[in-house]
Amino acid sequence: MFSIGKLGRAARVKVPTIRYYEQIGLLPEPDRSAGNQRLYPRTALDRLAFIRHARELGFPLDAIRDLLGLSDHPDQSCAAADAIARAQLDAVRDRIVRLKALEGELERMLDQCASGTISDCRVIEVLGDHANCAHDHDGKDLG
Amino acid sequence: MFSIGKLGRAARVKVPTIRYYEQIGLLPEPDRSAGNQRLYPRTALDRLAFIRHARELGFPLDAIRDLLGLSDHPDQSCAAADAIARAQLDAVRDRIVRLKALEGELERMLDQCASGTISDCRVIEVLGDHANCAHDHDGKDLG
DNA sequence: TCTTGAAGCTATAGCCACTAGAGCAATTAG
DNA sequence: CTAATTGCTCTAGTGGCTATAGCTTCAAGA
Incomplete structure (x- = not known):
């Protein structure tokens, strides 16, 4: 114990x-x-x-609850467990794609900064005007 | 108005x-x-x-508060804004690295699943035994 | 046996960035 | 004038913990 x-x-x-x-x-x-x-x-x-x-591995607690329930019934098909893991993999891939878009946007923004004053700072300017952006971004990865 | x-x-x-x-x-x-x-x-x-x-672009509200403060003072150096954006870029890159590790782990897990019963399901087994894993993972990207 | 310090207990509040809902008041279109 | 929409405040909930306060219990050393 x-x-x-x-x-x-x-x-x-x-x-x-x-x-x-x-x-x-x-x-x-x-x-x-x-x-x-x-x-x-x-x-x-x-x-x-x-x-x-x-x-x-990034599983939410609700998914873990389901997986624990499955592991208590060893005779059932593992299709359900497979589906949960597959959904998690999809979610992870989705987040990677979105974060890479953000990475590119931030890189572009910083590349253009000439380290002068705020009034001609690209960082501030880009943030204030979406038209400066290469992509759309949807802000779903802001944890 | x-x-x-x-x-x-x-x-x-x-x-x-x-x-x-x-x-x-x-x-x-x-x-x-x-x-x-x-x-x-x-x-x-x-x-x-x-x-x-x-x-x-993933900036936390506290960082945005600082950036707004900077944009109200156009005469100052933009070094501070640059630093905030750079920190954000570092954070994004860090998350990408960790999510890629998770992606690989999940892929490996799913590749090994033969879609049988729970009792020989690799998904459940891998989750139950860290020794099956290729990497360490630290669980800091679970938002 | 006594003591001290670590570890345990409950309960509550806080974190981030919202989102949802209740129950009401104001505005606007037809 | 009426009905639909929009607005208001306030409270509570989301996920997955983490921190704090104030107390009790336990384990090891003298």
Whole structure:
């Protein structure tokens, strides 16, 4: 049995994050010690490591909830898990495309800056006038 | 003079967002009509367009606040504006690198999925065991 | 056994940049 | 004049945590 701190170190997840996952129902409520402290079985480590790894791959917690549900039913088809991962891959690719457009725009803007005064600063000017831009940009990647 | 709705349409910014920008001090409080409705001068459109464009380029509102402050002082050096834009470019490049690593990991995971049952699903397995991974990933791009 | 410090507990608030909704007042088009 | 649209304020919610306050429990050393 692990304390929450040991579990957190083992899975490399911060203690408040574990409590948060419990609060939103991603981790089951564990038993408590006589002094009301959480005591986790070994299986909690697997589940938490799964969550952490999926988070590192950018899956939102809702998708992780689904994946955890699937992993509890080993006999079913993995088509659903595949679909979730594929959606995540699509989302990641989408963000890369948009960020590359932003990168190009910022590069262009900075290339034109002659480091003079604000009044002839291309950075400020470009920001003030969309017509200076090469692309459209839709601002959906501003986390 | 614009109503808030006309201003929003002109700058392509949603009305509640304009009120939010006012609330956090990014836009000055405008005069009101006899019936307490906001009335904006033409200059508000420039300022709002500037904000929207900077947001589309991924600048956080705090950086935009600084840029707006700079654009109000056209005689100063544009070095500060340049630095803000450069920091934003660095941040964008950083996110692209991390997202590409995630993309590769997800691709590998999906390539290995033979579409069988959950019990031999590589997607679930890879998520459960970090040792299957090619890279480290640090989970800092999960917005 | 006592003590001290680390680790645990709950509850609340904050982060970013909005978005949604309730319930009402003002304006505008027909 | 009426009905539709737009506006107003206020509150709460989003995602995924993180931080703080004020308390209790536990583990290790003297």
